[in-house]
Amino acid sequence: MLTVKNLKKYYSVKKWPAEEKTVKALDGVSFTLQKGKTLGVVGESGCGKSTLAKTLLHLEAPTGGDVLFGQQSPAQMGEKNYRQKIQMIFQDPYNSLNPRMRAVDIVAAPLAVNSDLSKEEREEKALQILEKVGVSRANARKFPHMFSGGQRQRLGIARALIMNPEVVLCDEPVSALDVSIQAQVLNLLMDLQEDLGLSYIFISHDLGVVNHVSDDIMVMYLGKVVEHGPAEEVMQNPKHPYTKALLASSPGLDASNRPLARALGELPSPLNPPSGCTYHKRCPHATEQCQTMVPELKAAGPKGTSQVACFYFDKI
Amino acid sequence: MALLEVKNLSITFQTKYGPVEAVRDLTFTLDHGESLGVVGESGCGKSITNLAIMGLLPKNAELKADKLTFNGVDLLSLKERDYQKLRGQQVAMIFQDPMSALNPCFSVGEQIIETISVHRQISKKDAHAEALALLNQVGIPAPEERLKCYPHELSGGMAQRVMIAMAISCRPQLLIADEPTTALDVTIQDQILNLLRDIQKQNKMALMLITHDLGVVAQNSDKIQVMYAGEVVESGPTASVVHTPAHPYTKGLLAGHPSHQKAAANDNATKENNKTGATKKRKRLPSIPGMVPDLKQRPVGCQFHPRCHKAGPECMKGMSLLGITNPSHANRQVRCAKPELV
Numbered sequence: 197m198l199t200v201k202n203l204k205k206y207y208s209v210k211k212w213p214a215e216e217k218t219v220k221a222l223d224g225v226s227f228t229l230q231k232g233k234t235l236g237v238v239g240e241s242g243c244g245k246s247t248l249a250k251t252l253l254h255l256e257a258p259t260g261g262d263v264l265f266g267q268q269s270p271a272q273m274g275e276k277n278y279r280q281k282i283q284m285i286f287q288d289p290y291n292s293l294n295p296r297m298r299a300v301d302i303v304a305a306p307l308a309v310n311s312d313l314s315k316e317e318r319e320e321k322a323l324q325i326l327e328k329v330g331v332s333r334a335n336a337r338k339f340p341h342m343f344s345g346g347q348r349q350r351l352g353i354a355r356a357l358i359m360n361p362e363v364v365l366c367d368e369p370v371s372a373l374d375v376s377i378q379a380q381v382l383n384l385l386m387d388l389q390e391d392l393g394l395s396y397i398f399i400s401h402d403l404g405v406v407n408h409v410s411d412d413i414m415v416m417y418l419g420k421v422v423e424h425g426p427a428e429e430v431m432q433n434p435k436h437p438y439t440k441a442l443l444a445s446s447p448g449l450d451a452s453n454r455p456l457a458r459a460l461g462e463l464p465s466p467l468n469p470p471s472g473c474t475y476h477k478r479c480p481h482a483t484e485q486c487q488t489m490v491p492e493l494k495a496a497g498p499k500g501t502s503q504v505a506c507f508y509f510d511k512i
Numbered sequence: 513m514a515l516l517e518v519k520n521l522s523i524t525f526q527t528k529y530g531p532v533e534a535v536r537d538l539t540f541t542l543d544h545g546e547s548l549g550v551v552g553e554s555g556c557g558k559s560i561t562n563l564a565i566m567g568l569l570p571k572n573a574e575l576k577a578d579k580l581t582f583n584g585v586d587l588l589s590l591k592e593r594d595y596q597k598l599r600g601q602q603v604a605m606i607f608q609d610p611m612s613a614l615n616p617c618f619s620v621g622e623q624i625i626e627t628i629s630v631h632r633q634i635s636k637k638d639a640h641a642e643a644l645a646l647l648n649q650v651g652i653p654a655p656e657e658r659l660k661c662y663p664h665e666l667s668g669g670m671a672q673r674v675m676i677a678m679a680i681s682c683r684p685q686l687l688i689a690d691e692p693t694t695a696l697d698v699t700i701q702d703q704i705l706n707l708l709r710d711i712q713k714q715n716k717m718a719l720m721l722i723t724h725d726l727g728v729v730a731q732n733s734d735k736i737q738v739m740y741a742g743e744v745v746e747s748g749p750t751a752s753v754v755h756t757p758a759h760p761y762t763k764g765l766l767a768g769h770p771s772h773q774k775a776a777a778n779d780n781a782t783k784e785n786n787k788t789g790a791t792k793k794r795k796r797l798p799s800i801p802g803m804v805p806d807l808k809q810r811p812v813g814c815q816f817h818p819r820c821h822k823a824g825p826e827c828m829k830g831m832s833l834l835g836i837t838n839p840s841h842a843n844r845q846v847r848c849a850k851p852e853l854v
Contacts, residue, residue, distance in 0.1 A: 240697035240698060240699060240700075241668075241697050344803055345554075346803070374553040374554050374724065374804070375553060375724055375725075375726070375765055375768065375769065376553060376764060376765060376768060376799065376800040376804075377803070378768070379768035379770075379797040379798065379799035379800070380799045380800075380801075382770070382797055383796045383797055383799055386794055386796060387796075401697065401698055402770075403698075404727075404769065404770040404771045405770050407770065408770035408794070408797065409794065441699055442698060442699065444702070445698045445699045445701065445702035446698055446727065447701075447702075447705075447725065447727030447728045447730065447731050447732075448727055448730075448731075448771045459699040459702075462667055462669060462670070462700070463667070463669075463697060463699075463700070
């Protein structure tokens with residue numbers, strides 16, 4: 197339903213007296229998202245996941261590549277139409293809500309811009325959707341600071357859903373919440389997905405959370421996709437050394453250690469990416485080939501349903 | 513003699529709403545070289561406890577305890593001048609956001625050297641050499657250049673390593689790490705936690721690791737203390753508590769923790785659905801209903817009972833931290849009228 201082909205977003209950075217440099221925030225990302233499914237996007241700082249979100253929302257124009265909704269590009273559909281179909285839930289429930297607006301007004305605001313409904317009708321729709329996400333009518337006239345973090349995130353969810361989107365971008369929606377509230381909000385997101393047939397692009401650094409909600413998982417590193425496949429396969433049978441490192445580093449409740457899979461050194465700066473395979477400096481298996489050549493995504497896994505960008509994934 | 517002994521500690525804030533008890537009935541000990549993980553959510557009192565131990569509570573906070581000693585020294589009656597000798601030298605602390613904790617106006621080298629110079633009679637040249645050795649110990653490459661760097665020139669992981677270097681510069685007996693890796697990426701978090709473990713072993717240092725992340729605590733502490741609304745609700749050896757929690761809150765936290773290792777459960781559900789051709793229905797996470805209580809309006813009796821599915825009339829009475837009498841679960845304590853070891 198949503199098809200992304202070779203999406204690129206480059207930024208040019210000019211810091212005197214150095215020469216102009218190009219940051220390849222997104223360097224050829226491709227995926228398809230089916231209706232009712234969730235794509236989990238995992239990666240650390242500088243991998244491009246926030247840029248991916250901004251580019252998909254058309255808050256930034258892509259430098260290259262195509263985004264297709266159904267068969268149409270955003271230009272063919274019209275900006276307004278496109279924006280209605282794809283909405284976002286932000287990470288920080290404290291900074292993403294206007295503190296001077298009441299909850300019901302925050303949620304009704306998109307309708308004010310995009311529809312011809314009267315004030316009463318907009319308010320009624322907002323109240324209905326607030327109830328759906330678990331915020332009662334009695335609370336709807338409160339200001340954001342009167343709500344807890346988890347409740348504020350529910351307001352953000354309601355605001356994203358009021359335009360009846362088909363795709364919702366969830367940018368770390370539970371990272372800023374207390375652990376016991378995370379489960380509540382994740383459950384709500386899953387209920388809404390089943391109820392409304394939504395597709396999610398779920399961006400997170402927390403592998404446990406991503407694994408729980410995703411059908412497919414895409415692992416990003418410095419603007420490129422290094423591994424992509426069904427969630428169970430990526431989590432239980434990771435093929436790319438970086439995916440293995442992420443899994444080994446994520447503290448699970450079992451005190452099991454996988455020392456060989458650990459990533460070495462620091463995250464490289466996107467301004468100065470390593471040559472060849474961008475992961476080679478941190479990879480315990482890197483060879484000379486990895487320093488000079490860039491691996492392409494190749495099919496992998498038992499049914500060829502996964503893709504990995506590594507020269508040696510089947511040998512390590 | 514235990515390194516740190518805390519008995520019946522309470523911290524009360526005088527606010528415009530009246531007195532608010534942030535922490536109460538806090539009792540625990542920490543031995544030399546031991547690591548204690550303190551887990552809890554917003555408002556549970558884990559961070560303010562650290563400040564109490566370090567003597568850094570704000571003026572409107574009232575600290576009361578039957579006992580608060582470090583290495584036999586009574587901290588309750590310790591004068592500020594003596595406290596300053598304790599801080600940095602015998603007890604050190606590292607904070608969540610290294611970028612905010614480091615002084616942006618001074619180079620990293622100057623800040624480490626300052627810490628060393630305050631506590632030891634040492635020449636500038638020797639302090640410089642010590643700082644270099646410390647940066648090496650914490651795994652910072654090219655330490656000579658790094659000493660001249662300013663905090664903003666470092667990545668989050670590097671800055672946290674610098675903080676750790678500063679904290680261990682005087683070989684403290686206790687290091688309090690308050691959410692040391694929350695602001696860091698996962699692969700860097702892993703490196704930092706490993707580093708802390710190595711230093712702990714090398715320096716025979718006790719570690720108090722405060723975090724909301726159960727996974728971090730499960731892998732990096734000998735014993736664990738779960739806090740809720742200013743009280744310890746469960747404590748004991750980490751493996752035992754994580755494997756067989758007794759308190760409903762601990763159970764709720766553990767059950768609601770989506771781990772990548774629980775994929776197996778989801779998998780079976782998926783395979784079943786695929787066989788029947790039904791649309792995949794993902795399992796919901798068991799969640800704890802409700803929210804942490806407002807400390808200005810505490811519940812009566814057990815602080816967790818409004819959210820507890822097992823709550824009964826006995827839960828409205830005062831609750832103390834009691835030992836579990838099950839012999840196969842040694843050193844376990846839980847604050848619950850109906851604890852259940854499953």
